Amino acid sequence: EIVLTxxxxxxxxxxxxxxxxxxxxxxxxxxxxxxxxxxxPGQAPRLLIYAASSRATxxxxxxxxxxxxxxxxxxISRLEPEDFAVYYCHQYGSSPPRTFGQGTKVEIK
Amino acid sequence: QxxxxxxxxxxxxxxxxxxxxxxxxxxxxxxxGMCVSWIRQPPGKALEWLALIGWDxxxxxxxxxxxxxxxxxxxxxxxxxxxxxxxxxxxxxTYYCARMAGWRAPFDIWGQGTxxxxxx
Numbered sequence: 001e002i003v004l005t006x007x008x009x010x011x012x013x014x015x016x017x018x019x020x021x022x023x024x025x026x027x028x029x030x031x032x033x034x035x036x037x038x039x040x041p042g043q044a045p046r047l048l049i050y051a052a053s054s055r056a057t058x059x060x061x062x063x064x065x066x067x068x069x070x071x072x073x074x075x076i077s078r079l080e081p082e083d084f085a086v087y088y089c090h091q092y093g094s095s096p097p098r099t100f101g102q103g104t105k106v107e108i109k
Numbered sequence: 110q111x112x113x114x115x116x117x118x119x120x121x122x123x124x125x126x127x128x129x130x131x132x133x134x135x136x137x138x139x140x141x142g143m144c145v146s147w148i149r150q151p152p153g154k155a156l157e158w159l160a161l162i163g164w165d166x167x168x169x170x171x172x173x174x175x176x177x178x179x180x181x182x183x184x185x186x187x188x189x190x191x192x193x194x195x196x197x198x199x200x201x202x203t204y205y206c207a208r209m210a211g212w213r214a215p216f217d218i219w220g221q222g223t224x225x226x227x228x229x
Contacts, residue, residue: 035215044219096169
């Protein structure tokens with residue numbers, strides 16, 4: 001089973017700042033099948049990025065993903081008030097089980 | 110428009126069996142590649158993948174829960190049913206179903222989730 005470790009656990013930033021979130025896998029993620037989700041309180045997660053760097057439908061271009069093999073990054077270029085949330089990475093390249101990281105909370109400083 | 114909706118009991122007693130239904134629209138589980146997964150999230154904690162069922166009726170379960178989980182689908186009703194036996198308070202969580210538009214695909218559409226509390 002691939003273990004995903006996200007860092008930092010919490011990121012305290014101000015609107016307009018750049019956010020950089022990390023996701024590290026315990027082994028190589030096949031074909032970069034790595035996704036990022038955003039979750040706000042009381043809501044279901046929303047797909048932001050898939051295949052490491054492709055934005056899902058309707059996702060603003062301030063969200064970008066990068067990385068390969070075992071190291072992946074989600075970048076939010078300029079934080080908007082609605083971007084303060086918890087972000088999860090998820091690998092879907094291996095045969096099940098599918099796994100999630102433990103999440104990074106982006107909070108207002 | 111693709112939608113999924115989870116339904117089931119809000120309260121379950123310890124040792125009982127939980128049955129959750131995911132009713133979906135906008136896609137068919139007879140379409141090659143389509144899959145539905147169940148994911149849960151204990152209060153204040155991270156997401157945890159539980160199980161997956163594919164268009165071809167292949168099923169996969171989280172290893173540590175394999176003996177307690179069963180998936181089935183009813184393609185005529187556009188439903189996927191998850192049963193979890195021997196419920197324990199640690200199983201208290203919001204349970205989500207989500208679509209995967211391919212065997213190796215992310216969870217692109219999620220249901221709103223259903224909160225299940227296990228308590229006597």
